[in-house]
Amino acid sequence: MVPHLITALTGPINELEQRVLESMPAIERWFRLEWMEHTPPFYTSVDLRNAGFKLAPVETNLFPGGFNNLTPAMLPLAVQAAMAAIEKICPEAKNLLLVPDRGSRSPFYLQNIQRLVQIFTQAGLNVRLGTLDDSVKAGARLTLPDGGELTIEPLQRHRGRLGLKDFDPCTILLNDDLVAGVPQALQSLHQQYLLPPLHAGWGARRKSNHFRSYEEVAKKFAKLLGMDPWLIHPLHGAGGRVGAGDEAAMDAVRGHVEALFTKVRRKYKEYGIGEKPFVVLKSDQGDGGFGIVTVRDLKELEDPAGRLPAALRQMAEAGRGDSELIVQEGVPTFERINDAVAEPVVYMIDRYVVGGFYRIHAERRADENLCGPGSSFVPLAFAESHQLPRAGLKPGASAPNRFYMYGVIGRLAMLAAAYELEATDPEAEIYD
């Protein structure tokens, strides 16, 4: 099941893998203790990049799609994790209202919803689908590629509770990332569990908060393992704003980028890494893979005519020009499946890794964002292996050991999201 991977596995990452394996009981206990203090997000997917010399999460998704890319072998793990999650949140739960992404009706996305329905039905819930799309006025059947059907229904508010016709759920599970803000229908719900909470939506969430939390988590974890947190943490900072013609703002962006380049070069020198470093500029808000700009050289951000440099024009045009940017150390991905660049994605439900796959993109380079049209997915049997590291195998040579390490780093990013959601919880302020 595990495709042949070509990885540039030089020094540090093999050491990391070895240290992670040796420290397995300590790591699992550390997570257990962290979860005593912090509540994991309900479900999470994390994009990782393995550069050979470092391994880091680059995106933490709290409204994960792509469950359809997990192999069927992973389903029992997902169902068991869903059972554990429900038991903690609302053991008497009968009905679950699943709210799909309002904009997406691609067959791939519908298969993701189908898979989620399957998981939560088998965990013991009556699952129905309610859409945020106001144009749906009555139950509508959507046909899936396998011939199956999904019925989406219009949402109904009744006495402060959200439901469907003849369906009053105790729990509402969002799979819409709320990038366009929080719809009226989801506001001020009365005694219903809304998962994830509204402030996890991209209308409110900021990547800078997440990576700040991740930095904290990575430092704690690195201390546990006695290693440099940089090996699992991409350097980052505020990136300023971009706007056409605003030369002062562009100067500030260049300043941020230059400062980060300096830090990254210092680290590359420290570890004797011959690669040419790069950084990425992203909107501080979610953007679905648009508007991520790879900067390989500061010159790319300079334009003698004072116009917006080509590299940023796309971002400004995507309507993100007026929002904050973050600048982040680029982590090249050196994993390949056949000739395509590959990056692992780890899926979690509650605190458990339930599966994962490789996102591959034959047309992009190792330093580019692989999320976007043209990408494809290779389901990997994470489930069979992530928890089953094999002691004694040569570091870097064992897929099970690799996947265990990926599961650990994925969980670190999930833990960071838990920190982030606590720090940004608007209701927590009441008690301040």
Place this chain on the structure above:
Amino acid sequence: MVPHLITALTGPINELEQRVLESMPAIERWFRLEWMEHTPPFYTSVDLRNAGFKLAPVETNLFPGGFNNLTPAMLPLAVQAAMAAIEKICPEAKNLLLVPDRGSRSPFYLQNIQRLVQIFTQAGLNVRLGTLDDSVKAGARLTLPDGGELTIEPLQRHRGRLGLKDFDPCTILLNDDLVAGVPQALQSLHQQYLLPPLHAGWGARRKSNHFRSYEEVAKKFAKLLGMDPWLIHPLHGAGGRVGAGDEAAMDAVRGHVEALFTKVRRKYKEYGIGEKPFVVLKSDQGDGGFGIVTVRDLKELEDPAGRLPAALRQMAEAGRGDSELIVQEGVPTFERINDAVAEPVVYMIDRYVVGGFYRIHAERRADENLCGPGSSFVPLAFAESHQLPRAGLKPGASAPNRFYMYGVIGRLAMLAAAYELEATDPEAEIYD
């Protein structure tokens, strides 16, 4: 992975399967609510028998061996369930002391221990083995068939705590069924979790208590599904005592057997079952598969010369003659793998089904106990299927649906054990 099964699947059991599938969310919710009130045993295996017309647990083991018979594909589920169990019992746990069966050093049993070590290590514990065998005075290495090694060490008591040299565990996991009573080493432990509790050992446990609890559980469950509890419950009753030459006692045994035969025949008639019914006499205590007597005809218990009938001689000779017997409706097993009689065994950790396999025995008949020398095991990929019933398939024709049903009945027996352990908890009496 699923071997070809030949099952005599006539009316009622297919109806049961269909009803179980249709009621899946209700069943899972029912279990969730039960687990809010009752604590599942730490780990459990349940032997089932599928007669075609009924499906029932015949043995509930609270110190399960045979984890080595589960397929490797089931390991992640077992690890995840172990994580969930530890998190609830003792989240800060670092060290686990595993106490193997004191008498057994067969390679099969050692592989079971090896598998348990693997599961709990990967769940994040430092696992070491301490033996109840007093003849072990220093750490001893035992070699496994795969070339691996296990080290067993002598137990040490220190200030009321049980451990090993330089090893103070917070949790002690017993895999010895304590049939010979509770050793001094395990008594009056100070602030350590002992799992399962001492009164789950066969020195204290009685099958009659278990099956009484199972009857209660089966009735509740049958009410939920609107069906006759007999379809999942073997009729049972007290069986008296046997002793050589004690004719009055033998009369009493015959009376119990006859009364049960009458009840069973009535049920067979009600359901139009053409099979010839049989009953089994067992010691009320655990006996490792010895001393189970199949009675096909009351005449087998009569002996004109007043001697102990042959059928019971074996039991008396096994030293159980002075203990109470139970008499239980025999449930024939009509599943076959090739030509061998097969019975499914379901494995659970905490509340989760983590796997299962078929115990097969080519030399025994459908109405005999399959546990004993000569039996073999076919690991079945329960893990891939037990939670994944497939709606819409013909009843009785789908292995995944069959296994989901087995997982449900296995969990009913586990729930019965939870009831039983509550009812028999000696410490609970303090609060009466």
